Amino acid sequence: MKWYAFTRFPSFRFETSLNTEYPAINAFLEQLDQQLVGAKSVRRLTLEEARDHLLEHTESLVDKSKAPPEAAQMAIASFGSPEEHSKVQRKERLKLFSRMATSFGLMFAFLMTIFNVLGGPIEELNLALQAKLFVFYALFYGILMGYWFTFGFAQAKPTQSKSVVDSGDELKVYSGTSSKVAAVFLGLVMGTIGIASILGAIEIGFMQSNGTIVNVLLAILALQMAVGSPVAFGQYLLSKDTLKIQMLGRKEEVPLTSILQIETVAKWKRFFRMRIGEPFIIHWQDGEQEKQTMILVNGEMHNSDQLLANLREQADNSSTENPS
Amino acid sequence: MDKKQTNTDQILKGLLDTLVLSVLVRGENYGFGIREALHEQLGEEASIVKEATLYPLLHRLEKKELLHAYRQPGARGTPRKYYQITDSGREFLVQQTQAWEKVIGLLNRSIFSDKE
Numbered sequence: 001m002k003w004y005a006f007t008r009f010p011s012f013r014f015e016t017s018l019n020t021e022y023p024a025i026n027a028f029l030e031q032l033d034q035q036l037v038g039a040k041s042v043r044r045l046t047l048e049e050a051r052d053h054l055l056e057h058t059e060s061l062v063d064k065s066k067a068p069p070e071a072a073q074m075a076i077a078s079f080g081s082p083e084e085h086s087k088v089q090r091k092e093r094l095k096l097f098s099r100m101a102t103s104f105g106l107m108f109a110f111l112m113t114i115f116n117v118l119g120g121p122i123e124e125l126n127l128a129l130q131a132k133l134f135v136f137y138a139l140f141y142g143i144l145m146g147y148w149f150t151f152g153f154a155q156a157k158p159t160q161s162k163s164v165v166d167s168g169d170e171l172k173v174y175s176g177t178s179s180k181v182a183a184v185f186l187g188l189v190m191g192t193i194g195i196a197s198i199l200g201a202i203e204i205g206f207m208q209s210n211g212t213i214v215n216v217l218l219a220i221l222a223l224q225m226a227v228g229s230p231v232a233f234g235q236y237l238l239s240k241d242t243l244k245i246q247m248l249g250r251k252e253e254v255p256l257t258s259i260l261q262i263e264t265v266a267k268w269k270r271f272f273r274m275r276i277g278e279p280f281i282i283h284w285q286d287g288e289q290e291k292q293t294m295i296l297v298n299g300e301m302h303n304s305d306q307l308l309a310n311l312r313e314q315a316d317n318s319s320t321e322n323p324s
Numbered sequence: 325m326d327k328k329q330t331n332t333d334q335i336l337k338g339l340l341d342t343l344v345l346s347v348l349v350r351g352e353n354y355g356f357g358i359r360e361a362l363h364e365q366l367g368e369e370a371s372i373v374k375e376a377t378l379y380p381l382l383h384r385l386e387k388k389e390l391l392h393a394y395r396q397p398g399a400r401g402t403p404r405k406y407y408q409i410t411d412s413g414r415e416f417l418v419q420q421t422q423a424w425e426k427v428i429g430l431l432n433r434s435i436f437s438d439k440e
Binding site for chain 2: 018020044048049051052053055056057060078079080081084085088092155157158159160161162303305306308309312313316
């Protein structure tokens with residue numbers, strides 16, 4: 001058994017819904033799948049791209065009068081071996097795991113250490129113990145969160161085409177039911193921790209032993225997460241002319257022709273405010289005034305990539321028409 | 325593979341980034357579409373574009389934020405992934421094009437002029 005087999009938990013088998021009318025392509029995809037890492041949703045990302053490519057190539061060869069089985073074999077030969085493609089996927093995922101484990105691990109370890117240090121008298125501080133706990137927290141949280149984000153989680157499936165707005169429909173960016181359930185759970189847990197921390201800061205309740213500073217920090221972190229969790233109940237609607245933002249407690253419209261730039265918020269700025277997703281700032285012109293509107297997208301939102309692609313195109317068109 | 329072949333591959337590998345970006349600057353595209361566009365441009369030299377290296381290259385350019393990618397429902401029952409060049413990608417393409425023009429100029433004035 002290969003070392004990476006456990007990362008395929010809980011879905012170890014090839015997903016037969018990916019099968020095509022070409023047995024050779026099906027065999028290739030199954031061989032490729034056996035050597036990929038990650039849960040079914042993660043492996044699908046590579047398998048879908050390979051499947052699409054092989055089918056396109058096969059059918060272009062069939063159009064040039066090749067017999068279908070021969071065309072499929074030629075497409076597979078041109079594409080490269082399952083070993084070549086799977087090696088690349090495993091390498092990419094390992095690099096991602098290292099990055100995720102390091103950043104999550106260090107973040108949690110620093111936070112927990114700060115809480116431990118500030119939560120008790122400084123004269124009783126045991127540096128050797130804190131150092132061991134730091135390493136433990138970094139490894140524990142790093143491996144847990146790194147594993148989840150690398151091998152367990154993949155972008156939500158797209159349900160609409162980017163060009164749907166051109167035909168008069170709206171592109172809808174929304175979270176699925178499971179995300180909404182998770183958001184309710186997160187909101188309740190973090191809300192409870194936040195309120196308990198505030199009470200603890202004023203020496204009421206079971207959290208008062210943490211001390212004021214720790215309780216204030218915990219309250220800030222927990223309440224940000226609690227306030228941010230309802231993003232799962234919001235949606236973005238993109239039509240040919242307008243972006244409508246419909247979030248709990250916030251409704252806004254941005255005319256597309258007024259968009260100047262889509263700014264990605266720098267990583268260091270994101271550190272100071274915890275959000276459930278990646279923030280983007282839309283710079284747009286409202287009459288004489290330049291405004292900024294933030295949108296938050298995460299991997300659990302369907303069609304979020306198409307939304308960003310459309311907005312970036314719009315910003316590019318604006319800069320072409322009005323070069324500064 | 326002899327050393328001369330390996331050196332050639334390394335040179336062509338460096339060019340592939342530029343070639344892929346030159347396809348995407350004309351409009352967003354997906355993996356097989358990029359491959360076809362490159363084959364159309366390169367004709368007989370198209371064998372340098374190996375499909376086993378195309379997708380890792382696209383992912384690498386995406387990680388460097390020279391490209392953005394998005395998936396949308398495809399005609400074959402599974403989502404199709406599209407790649408879009410970014411402003412950084414356009415700047416990189418301009419820089420690389422200028423660098424290659426410089427290389428061609430140097431070669432024309434030296435090795436190729438000797439051949440003539």
